[in-house]
Amino acid sequence: MSSEKEVKCGSYCHCNGFNYCADGAVVKKHKTEVTHLRFLQRFETDPLSEAFRGDVVFIGCDEKAVYAHRFILAGKSTVLRGMFTADMKEKQTGTVHVNDITSAVLRSMISYCYTAEVHFTEETPAEELLKAAHKYDIKELKADCEEELGALINKDNFCDKLTLAQLYDAKKLHGKLLLHLRQHIDETYIAFAERLVSCCKP
Template sequence: MSSRSLLHANPSLGHRYYDLFRSQKFVDCSFTVEQTNIKCHKLILSAASPVFEAMFYGPMSEKHSVEILDISTETFRLMIEYIYTNEVDFTKETIENSIELYYSAEKYILTDLVALCLAAIQKKLRFQNILPTIDLSFHMDLQPLLQLCITFFNKCCLNGYQFMNSLKSNYYHVTKNCLKLMVKLSTPCNQLNCFIREWCHQECKRLGLSEIDYKLVFNDLELTELMQFSDRQKALGGEHNALERSKTHLLHECNHIERVYYKACRPLMISEAQSQISFTLKTDRFISLLGLVINSRLMPRNLSEHNQDQVYFESIDIEIQSEGELIYRGSIVDQKTQYNCDLNIMLDRNIILSSNDEYCIKLFWGRQAFGAEYPCSIQSNVVNGVTFLDHHTSMDCNGSIVKGIKYLNIV
């Protein structure tokens, strides 16, 4: 049931206010927005916003229709409807509309709407739209929104290779001053260096300069401190050692989600006809995926229980796709694993999962695993905001071997 339906089913003050606006009864003020006239009630607007209060009841109060020049008709009406109903449906709004509504809320000092807009924009941020959002926030001087975007840029875009890969098809050229602020507020790292180099190459193209003028463009940014950091990092052991230290730190800080066990099912037997499984992962927030947890193999009947070395060596290939695009391919090779236990599959780099996007994860086994059995069970689909959707390829196996994930909350 929609929010509007809920309001009609349970009459409230917001419902009565909105009826006044919709019926246009007793209206006593008007706004002209892009040649559209919107009529409202001074008292209701003034109770919500000190700006409207000064506009209608202050010493410089407006007597005629107020002309709005910096907000679109759609967004201004959306803000007015929020004042009357105290709600807004952001699922129907683009990130651009949400930013304009945020600007409107700031302008009219609608504190609660400002917070709602920031929360909605945070959920809509993606690699594809972060640069234009930062650029717009910078030039409109929307400081809380800019800080939110810079945090996303630091924690999501500079925390792996996905952002730089997305720039190949979704590049947006921010202005020089915006870039300098981004660098100033970001943590120095190799991904930031790569982004700066890409910006310089694109700036050369924009200015009609040749590649030999790259140094002129770079030096104009005055970012010598960042490059000095890069040189110091190499002196400390290079990028590989830095990544290893970062990986060790992440493993100590990571969270673990485990699905709730319901009941056992027929085991999964790996064969030529069944050499892969897949499932869909979706999260209600941005997380950094570090690894998967699945069931290890069942101990073969011919292996003596008195044998102290009850282990085997696991090899699995992993693929992760988003909207049909491959974003990760990796593998574990001859990983020493105990039978009848948990198998931790740690990715060789963290993968950023965006809020409410679906990711298809596939696991592949080679011929050496044919005949191996893995315990399956029916488990919960949603745990702590993370949704697991198992893809069943056989009626004989309607359970899952996937027990959970290891991850970091990043936004």
């Protein structure tokens, strides 16, 4: 790693927030890899649209349908792979009913399997996507959700996030919560005690 002024080989590459000294071949290879990655991520704005329904449909708890392709999902989720290969109802019907996740969250989860990109919104919060990622064993999405949830920890949301970490075996998030507790034990303990008292009130 070096600054632009320190580059002696005549080439300069900026990647992931750092500046690297690199010859022309390395820079060209990097650009090619980025181009290929963007190609792999390129789908319709809505990859699960009416035009390309796929061969499996997820029905969320709001009764809305989300379409996808089994071979894509089977490569990203061990749970879905088992569901599509074992002699289960979902394999026969091509329909997966999900009674505890909304169609918006399912759509975001499935889109992640296509593009490796996730956007946390009011409709698709990190908490719900963490739940979906844990349910279907999508480790990369789960890691992204834990990163998002671990970025803003305070005394007001500590208890809720600790519950999420325990419920969905989110070890990375749990580690960040413990670090926060060590650094802010006084205010966190007071908030936790107040929460406990309020829960015990008749």
